[in-house]
Amino acid sequence: MTIKHLFPVAKTSPEPSGEEHPIMSLRREMDSMFDNFFRGFGFEQAEGALQAFNPKIDVTDTEKEIKVYAELPGIDEKDVDVSITKDTLTIRGEKREESEKKEKDYHRIERSYGSFSRTLHLPVEIEADKIDAQLKKGVLTITLPKSVRAVEDTKKIQVKVE
Amino acid sequence: MKELKDQTQDNAERTRERRLYTPSVDIIERESDTLLLADMPGVDENGLDITVEKRSLTIYGKVDAEIPEKHTLVSSEYGIGDYQRSFTLSDEVDTEKIQATIKNGVLRLVLPKADSARIKKIPVTAGV
Numbered sequence: 001m002t003i004k005h006l007f008p009v010a011k012t013s014p015e016p017s018g019e020e021h022p023i024m025s026l027r028r029e030m031d032s033m034f035d036n037f038f039r040g041f042g043f044e045q046a047e048g049a050l051q052a053f054n055p056k057i058d059v060t061d062t063e064k065e066i067k068v069y070a071e072l073p074g075i076d077e078k079d080v081d082v083s084i085t086k087d088t089l090t091i092r093g094e095k096r097e098e099s100e101k102k103e104k105d106y107h108r109i110e111r112s113y114g115s116f117s118r119t120l121h122l123p124v125e126i127e128a129d130k131i132d133a134q135l136k137k138g139v140l141t142i143t144l145p146k147s148v149r150a151v152e153d154t155k156k157i158q159v160k161v162e
Numbered sequence: 163m164k165e166l167k168d169q170t171q172d173n174a175e176r177t178r179e180r181r182l183y184t185p186s187v188d189i190i191e192r193e194s195d196t197l198l199l200a201d202m203p204g205v206d207e208n209g210l211d212i213t214v215e216k217r218s219l220t221i222y223g224k225v226d227a228e229i230p231e232k233h234t235l236v237s238s239e240y241g242i243g244d245y246q247r248s249f250t251l252s253d254e255v256d257t258e259k260i261q262a263t264i265k266n267g268v269l270r271l272v273l274p275k276a277d278s279a280r281i282k283k284i285p286v287t288a289g290v
């Protein structure tokens with residue numbers, strides 16, 4: 001299993017497998033460098049203004065399970081749909097607009113709305129019936145236990161000193 | 163009419179070693195109050211701190227989430243940190259009556275207008 005496969009590569013559809021063009025990975029690296037640099041300076045406020053809502057996702061991993069976290073502020077559990085196929089996890093949903101917004105006078109609109117879909121590749125086999133998903137404080141946490149076979153297949157390679 | 167002025171740029175140095183994010187907000191003016199909505203995923207009512215000092219309104223949200231033990235972060239788009247943002251209130255806001263609620267990680271602040279801010283018509287009489 002390579003760490004690379006865990007990355008949520010696609011925003012709407014899974015990326016075809018195979019080698020990525022080196023320019024693309026450089027570009028991604030540059031993008032994330034700029035994003036990280038400007039984070040916390042207050043520049044990112046306008047970021048969401050023109051885009052439809054697209055949740056941000058963190059992924060953590062252990063020997064036995066994978067946890068996926070998605071930021072879904074203001075979304076009810078009934079508006080979220082989590083589905084799994086053999087090797088992909090899809091989070092779909094809709095962030096509804098406040099009803100007040102339509103007729104009133106507003107000074108600032110930075111939050112974004114709309115329906116979204118994110119698909120993640122799963123690097124290992126998952127126990128599909130033991131998946132747990134919880135939405136709390138606007139954060140969705142999905143716990144994906146790795147299948148017994150996947151856990152057993154993992155081998156640690158000893159690094160020796162010559 | 164600008165009721166709330168953003169102060170994000172003049173950050174003082176902080177004492178806590180933690181990432182600080184600026185939450186996205188919507189500010190909507192209504193007839194008798196101003197509504198402020200802020201996206202703060204990971205914050206609940208216990209982690210929220212709202213202060214008004216003179217005319218400065220600060221919202222601070224503490225995020226409790228940590229990476230669980232033994233887990234390694236393999237992909238990160240949002241990073242873990244707290245939220246903070248300050249606004250300058252105009253005299254029009256009645257600071258005594260501000261109401262705050264938080265649900266599903268969205269803070270909802272209602273800033274009522276002070277009575278003095280309601281539009282008054284001043285009759286003009288012709289001088290003799």
